Amino acid sequence: MRFAGVFATLVLATVVTGTFSVAAVLVLLGVAAAIGLAYGLLVATRQVGRRWSLLLWPVGSCAGISAIDWVAHVAAGLVLGLVVLSFLYIGLSQLPRHGLWFVPFAMLLLYQVADLTPKMAVVRLPIAAVVWIICCEGLASLIRELRVKTVELERLATTDSLTGLLNRTRLDAHLARVGSAGAVVVIDIDHFKPFNDLSGHLAGDQALIHLASALSSGVRPGDAVFRFGGDEFLAILVSASVEDAGAMIERIRDSWSDNPFGLTFSAGVARGGSDAVRAADDLLYRGKRRGRDTVVTDNPDTEIAAAS
Template sequence: MRVPARWLTGGPAVVAGRALLLVSGTLVALTAWLLSPGPTDQLVLAAAGVGALALLGVSSALPWDRWSPRAPLVFPLAVMGALAAVGTGTRDVAGAYVPFFVLCFVYVGVFLPSRTAYGLLPVAVPLYLLSSEGHDSTVVVRTVVTACVWLLVAELLAQLAQRQRAAADVLVRDARTDPLTTIGNRRDLEDRMTRLRPGDTVVVCDLDHFKQLNDSRGHAFGDQVLREFGAVLAAGLRRDDYAARFGGEEFVLLLHGSGTAAAVDVVERLRQTWCEAGGATTFSAGCATLDDVTSAERALVAADAALYAAKRDGRDRTRSAEAADGWGPRVGADSVRDLSHEF
């Protein structure tokens, strides 16, 4: 069965909350007949089912991303409220479905922030009592023990989920970070490139004579130069801009909404900072700005061609590829121009 797309919106906690409602309602619908419910019991069960379906429908239209991470708490509360209504409104079904309270706390522990279960407990206990049959001393003791189990289960799962998310974040960050320079790597760059829009500028930078530097002073020194250059890029860009090591001594900058002139200003400031920091070598750069007909991939090709034009013209300078429909694997000399001293 294909799940409606609107039920998959709102994030993992909301999607899991909808699943909690569906699983609970489905299990009740499949097993309630075994309890031989009377007409009144059937009406109560039907009303609880209609309420769950209504919440499912409304949840697909709510702006979950604008609300607190604890907003999906409405789902376990709805399940427990429905169980309390069934417990107080039925005779033959009361108490049969109290194990669902454990499932609600499992959901809270896995999908909601840590310690959310403590806030849920004062509401869950009276609802549990309403769902149970009888209120003698045995029920009271069972409720106390059950509440402690709820908290232990929820908090244990919350801690495990938090550790798993932290480990996953580390893996993702490591997979998208260049280990030498600690800025983005090529995999991360490819993903960022898909988010570029017209007006954004792609800049390709390359350290001049880097091979000679490696050969004369050793690879350890070359690695240190790369680290220092990466640090200059990371510190010198605006908050929304981005830097990645493309490979070897080549780096790519993504400057959002800058246009060619502003992009060159950024590159020249970086050049000045690199020089003042005592950079072991200069760098050349080529840039290309996206327009309505130019894809990010073509802009990268054009910026790379402009970089090699800067290399041919003496290095330690910036050149720009003019945005044109003719951008392709190579950019002719007439489509790039020296911008090092124009801005």
């Protein structure tokens, strides 16, 4: 509809101004063809994803240079620098080796616009191709390396080095994302300090790793488990009621009770919200005072059942 509107406006302007002629018709048809081609390319590239759609600019640049060469040969030679910019753009927007297919077309364009003789082409085309490939592949490889390093640095900054769980760096962001629609669980290993002192820090580390693995495998894929500090862990269960979260942690507690370290854990389960961590921590220590090795929730019915 937009294309039809633009074309109709151009026709109306031509008729009103009295410039209707064969030349004007040709100009209008040329404009219509250009708009239609651009629209068709845009629609086509959208079908193959954003990364490939970014190639519209370099492809359009080379097509434009070729069109200029057809209309005004001298002018085309003045804008050949756009080819280098196109390869730089490909290097910035594409993965390595994704721009190599563009090299033969650019070489053909250079041969056409620069009026190269066969002897000149033998020298200049390979040199130009090497420069283009360096511009394209060098940038693409550098950007990929930077992305890999960035991901690794982010992982190191947000992950506990011992257990592989998330650390507290992004805890607030996860809590805000869940809001009151989920549940927060604080978990603490019972009598961990005496065990660590008697069995040694290596055994203590192994116990932490063992529980971290049990928690990670016991929750759902969309949930998040953090090492909260020392022998404390925190789990954020997305879209889970307190009852469901309590049942999930109870299953993990029961399955972990036969661990090779002879340890148990206690947990407090609270509704999500701005005060959820403090509430879950209070429930955890309520369970500690009751004798440990238990899961305490803030559900009144559960409290009555546990007390009975």
